[in-house]
Amino acid sequence: MMVLLKTYNDNSYLLLCSYLTNRLKEVQLFIESIRKSKDYPRINEIEEIFKETFSYVNTRGQLSLKIERVLNPHYLLSPGELDHGNSSWFISLNIQKKSLKKLNELYGKQLSGLLRIFKKVFAVLNSPDNAIKEETLKKYEDLIQGVNLKMEEFLFSTENKQLIDKREKLKSSVIRNLPHSGFYHMTHVENLENILNAGLLSHKTVHRIKMIKHDISNIEIQKRRNRTEKVYGRNIQDYVPLYINPSNPMMGSTKVIEVLSQVVLLEIIPHVLVQKKATLFSDGNAAIEETNFYNDQDKLESIDWKLLQEGKWIDGTESQRIMCSEVLVPEKIEVFYIQKIIIKSESALKNIFPLFPNHKGIPIEINADYFKTYHQN
Structure with missing residues (x-):
């Protein structure tokens, strides 16, 4: 295989x-x-x-x-x-x-x-x-x-990734802080076909046009995300959410664990943070009131990089909120920003191969480490 x-x-x-x-x-x-x-x-x-x-x-x-x-x-x-x-x-x-x-x-x-x-x-x-x-x-x-x-x-051509090289880049000092080589969107494999055709769309949009086939998000948490952030005055549900470290509390949620073998992580090129206008980053879970939002990469020191790199947290503490730090991209992320599809095991390949992400220059990686969680109750 x-x-x-x-x-x-x-x-x-x-x-x-x-x-x-x-x-x-x-x-x-x-x-x-x-x-x-x-x-x-x-x-x-x-x-x-x-x-x-x-x-x-x-x-x-x-x-x-x-x-x-x-x-x-x-x-x-x-x-x-x-x-x-x-x-x-x-x-x-x-x-x-x-x-x-x-x-x-x-x-x-x-x-x-x-x-x-x-x-x-x-x-x-x-x-x-x-x-x-x-x-x-x-x-x-x-x-x-x-x-x-x-x-x-x-033999249709791949999306033009050269656009990324011509635009502003994230500072190398920030890149070095990242736990992995990008930001991550977590979804069910059944949603992948629509994503490869239309790009990643905001939570509100995919539900409005009924484009999501299998929702693995927590309904109660999504309700708490239905609020306005204070930087641009947008509803958080109008953003495409990306995790800085995918091995976070969401990975350990009941709905995700039930279908873990069919969960895919879409690795997004980190420069999306500065190339997509009005993109935000947070120092924790956007659903929690205490979380702060920023739009200036010079303020990225506000994020607890040490905790995110270690990937460990304790349930019910501040570390649990911080481990869900996010990048929020308004409305849409084009397909050419996806640099990799990561899955836990071979079982999801039969559903991904026929979608031909390689046509768009997106390789598939099998890596169970991304799906592990390190926390204490």
Whole structure:
């Protein structure tokens, strides 16, 4: 499973499909040039094009190619020079890597479909010279063009994370204080599809448009969050909440524990704190009156970083409030701010793989440590 996850995260499958789609376009141009020049004998060059396309260097041992000439029975009676009349071409083109085979099933056999088209195009070599006419080559051109259009729909591009690099960055001194490498939104895996399509939306918005499929939040605490913060005068429920340390009291709540194997943590790039206008951070749980809110990163020293880094608290004390310190982003966090999906075990993968977060440049990590809680009653 870990090999499969690595292949999924590094986008080997998509990169291979993209490579073959581009090479198929080159084959189309080659066939078009023969059709226009009427230099039909040049079609034999397609053998070398295929060998170069599927060489070990280009496909890194992920695919296997075998091309050979097969003798027709009557050739043995009167052997001579090999030509279209006494032999035919045989091509074997298969997926070799096991993890790619599994992903091929997951992706609706897009890769094996591409290979079938390559084999079908190669069959033009088995046509007698006098049968290779303009209409024959045009048929293959149209076939390739149709496949390329479908593959372009499949190989949609990832969200542009370059925007983050061009904007203001969080100070390195603040980054060093973080318990982990980002801020965290906790949700049920059933909500992931909508998040990957629309981004992370505020609590109020997702309930208003009925976009949340499985709510793991505490109803009573959500009622207490339905109040106005004093910095911008917004309702706290109009923000997308992110935890500074996900291993907090929320992780130990009854509703979360009941479905822990299906809980996902979305790791948000920390620069969201300064790149999204009117973003706040708190020195504790936003549902509690005593919690303070800030909008100036120079005041981040107000947070008890030592406690957040240690990740330990005592129930019913101030430490419990502090462990739920938050970053609050108004209204929406775009998908390209999500830098990782973290799950506790492999059991959630079957629900995440088909959503293809890797298309958007979001890898999946299995790490049970994020789901542990360290507290005393």
